[in-house]
Amino acid sequence: xxxxxxxxxxxxxxxDTIVTLVRQDGPDLSARQLGVLLTVYLTPGPHTVRGLAQExxxxxxxxxxxxxxxxxxxxxxxxxxxxxxxxxLVQRTLKGTSFLSELRRTMSESDGTVMPMPPEMAEAGEYxxxx
Numbered sequence: 835x836x837x838x839x840x841x842x843x844x845x846x847x848x849x850d851t852i853v854t855l856v857r858q859d860g861p862d863l864s865a866r867q868l869g870v871l872l873t874v875y876l877t878p879g880p881h882t883v884r885g886l887a888q889e890x891x892x893x894x895x896x897x898x899x900x901x902x903x904x905x906x907x908x909x910x911x912x913x914x915x916x917x918x919x920x921x922x923l924v925q926r927t928l929k930g931t932s933f934l935s936e937l938r939r940t941m942s943e944s945d946g947t948v949m950p951m952p953p954e955m956a957e958a959g960e961y962x963x964x965x
Contacts (some may be wrong), residue, residue: 849917850944851937861907866892870900873935874910874924881924
């Protein structure tokens, strides 16, 4: 039997998660930065600045600013697309994968459940090593 989570419970989980993130020594991400990060890590790629702007319905400069911060924190990186040199690809990093894993754990604790990492994220090839 599947138990549904109410909207109030979901908002409570979000609040608890954000409060936990704020209290930690880790990176302090804006909503836009977190939205970009989650889109890169939870949706199929390849991801480009143009594609992220379109998917999130924000400007390319807004995506660029978010990626600047994510890059400073090594949560994502940009790389020139060798197939189309006008395009910039957004890649996952090991630190970003670890951040997402910690975010899942925090949300699971808030919800009182345990959410395992999907196998595709646990695989070694899930992040792009620096080149």
